[in-house]
Amino acid sequence: MDTENDIYANLPLTETTYFILLSLSPxxxxxxxxxxxVRQLSRDRVVLSTGTLYSALKRLLDQGWIRRAADPQGSxxxxxxxxxxxxxxxxxxxxxEVQRLQGLVNAxxxxxxxxxxx
Amino acid sequence: MIIRWLVRLYHALxxxxxxxxxxxxxxxxxxxxxxxxxxxxxxxxxSLAYLCLNELVSLPVSLARVRRSGRINRxxxxxxxxxxxxxxxxxxxxxxxxFAVFLLPAGVILINHSPQTPVxxxxxxxxxxxxxxxxxxxxxxxxxxxLPYIGVVLVIGAYLFLFxxxxxxxxPSLIIFPLAPGPLVPSNPVDRSAYLLLQVISxxxxxxxxxxxxxxxxxxxxxxxxxxxxxxxxxxxxxxxxYILYAESAFVLLVLFESRRFDPNYAIAGALCxxxxxxxxxxxxxxxxxxxxxxGCLTLAVGIAVLDRWPLDFAVAGVSWNxxxxxxxxxxxxxxxxxxxxxxxxxLLVRIPSKRGHTQPPRTI
Numbered sequence: 018m019d020t021e022n023d024i025y026a027n028l029p030l031t032e033t034t035y036f037i038l039l040s041l042s043p044x045x046x047x048x049x050x051x052x053x054x055v056r057q058l059s060r061d062r063v064v065l066s067t068g069t070l071y072s073a074l075k076r077l078l079d080q081g082w083i084r085r086a087a088d089p090q091g092s093x094x095x096x097x098x099x100x101x102x103x104x105x106x107x108x109x110x111x112x113x114e115v116q117r118l119q120g121l122v123n124a125x126x127x128x129x130x131x132x133x134x135x
Numbered sequence: 136m137i138i139r140w141l142v143r144l145y146h147a148l149x150x151x152x153x154x155x156x157x158x159x160x161x162x163x164x165x166x167x168x169x170x171x172x173x174x175x176x177x178x179x180x181x182s183l184a185y186l187c188l189n190e191l192v193s194l195p196v197s198l199a200r201v202r203r204s205g206r207i208n209r210x211x212x213x214x215x216x217x218x219x220x221x222x223x224x225x226x227x228x229x230x231x232x233x234f235a236v237f238l239l240p241a242g243v244i245l246i247n248h249s250p251q252t253p254v255x256x257x258x259x260x261x262x263x264x265x266x267x268x269x270x271x272x273x274x275x276x277x278x279x280x281x282l283p284y285i286g287v288v289l290v291i292g293a294y295l296f297l298f299x300x301x302x303x304x305x306x307p308s309l310i311i312f313p314l315a316p317g318p319l320v321p322s323n324p325v326d327r328s329a330y331l332l333l334q335v336i337s338x339x340x341x342x343x344x345x346x347x348x349x350x351x352x353x354x355x356x357x358x359x360x361x362x363x364x365x366x367x368x369x370x371x372x373x374x375x376x377x378y379i380l381y382a383e384s385a386f387v388l389l390v391l392f393e394s395r396r397f398d399p400n401y402a403i404a405g406a407l408c409x410x411x412x413x414x415x416x417x418x419x420x421x422x423x424x425x426x427x428x429x430x431g432c433l434t435l436a437v438g439i440a441v442l443d444r445w446p447l448d449f450a451v452a453g454v455s456w457n458x459x460x461x462x463x464x465x466x467x468x469x470x471x472x473x474x475x476x477x478x479x480x481x482x483l484l485v486r487i488p489s490k491r492g493h494t495q496p497p498r499t500i
Contacts, residue, residue: 048167066190067145067168068197071160076204099163 038111045086045102082107236283240389241406277365286382342473376481385409401443408436437471
């Protein structure tokens with residue numbers, strides 16, 4: 018129950034957080050890959066700078082929503098590239114946010130758009 | 136050429152971030168930036184210009200976020216779970232610092248009561264030691280080991296400066312019926328009931344005063360930047376307030392009642408119980424277990440103190456259950472009830488609604 022409350026207390030997510038979590042949902046990614054994926058997912062609307070990305074990653078690490086992981090491309094080497102992946106808490110928060118957004122869309126679909134009474 | 140120049144410039148800009156952040160992320164950030172610059176330069180000059188402009192514009196915001204996060208949030212959340220940060224993973228010196236506050240009073244009593252002791256330890260020396268430990272905690276921004284010392288200093292301060300004033304202010308019983316050494320209570324049953332009630336209330340007010348002082352002291356300390364860590368920990372884990380109050384209860388139990396002590400062995404046993412409570416508190420991963428450790432061990436220590444005073448109160452003084460004269464045992468039991476309530480009171484704080492939901496981490500980044 019407390020965990021459930023913890024999850025819902027963190028909603029709604031900011032757009033940046035949402036896209037970063039969404040980008041990490043299929044598996045681990047490194048920083049540059051997250052940047053590219055966020056841009057693609059948002060159709061060029063959200064363009065992360067490295068500063069924004071890493072301040073967000075730091076916060077998510079501190080909150081325990083993501084954790085460091087082995088680089089999926091096996092290049093966790095001298096170039097200093099590190100990968101990140103969702104924790105179970107991060108996954109739950111993302112799912113809860115998607116569910117919330119879905120609820121909003123469902124509610125909108127119950128009303129026909131573009132019809133005004135006055 | 137331009138790429139190399141841009142990467143060097145970015146490397147220089149990274150020095151604007153706090154050192155801890157740089158140590159953790161600078162290498163990665165530089166790597167990601169150089170990849171992004173390479174990719175943008177292949178596309179067009181405009182892409183490269185957009186990338187650089189985007190970095191430059193977002194720099195102040197990300198700097199502010201990182202600095203704010205480093206100052207306030209990180210210590211709060213990295214402080215938990217409790218048992219991982221302060222239990223036996225810490226150096227042995229820290230453990231001694233944590234437990235000295237519980238062992239010291241018992242040690243002083245043991246040494247002073249031993250017939251072989253050449254020179255008894257002055258209580259002032261013990262208080263001086265506690266003061267030094269408190270100062271060490273202060274200078275370190277009150278890390279977790281120093282929390283009991285806050286409690287000790289608060290209780291000494293309250294005893295010396297506030298106790299008489301607050302008690303006389305809130306408790307007419309102490310003016311109407313002075314506490315010790317026991318003038319007989321009124322014979323009229325109504326007056327006797329009122330007397331008993333006032334005894335209960337006056338004892339309660341003392342513990343309520345200690346609770347409020349603890350709360351106030353924590354809030355006042357948090358005004359200073361260096362004590363943000365303390366406030367953050369307390370806001371996130373309210374049982375730490377109970378831990379401070381536990382140290383206050385332990386100190387009251389061990390020292391303030393010491394002058395009327397019958398057998399020093401009981402003091403040692405009581406101190407060991409209180410020490411066990413602190414140890415179990417630090418080792419328990421779950422909140423209710425931590426509270427159980429504090430309340431259970433405090434109850435045991437009070438039980439031992441009651442056994443200690445029983446002969447004095449009932450055999451020597453010849454007091455019976457029908458006599459409502461305030462005895463040490465009665466006062467101890469009353470204090471015990473209020474001590475337990477005071478330990479549980481911080482739990483009510485988390486029920487106070489807050490705009491941000493103060494028990495939760497900030498939801499936006």
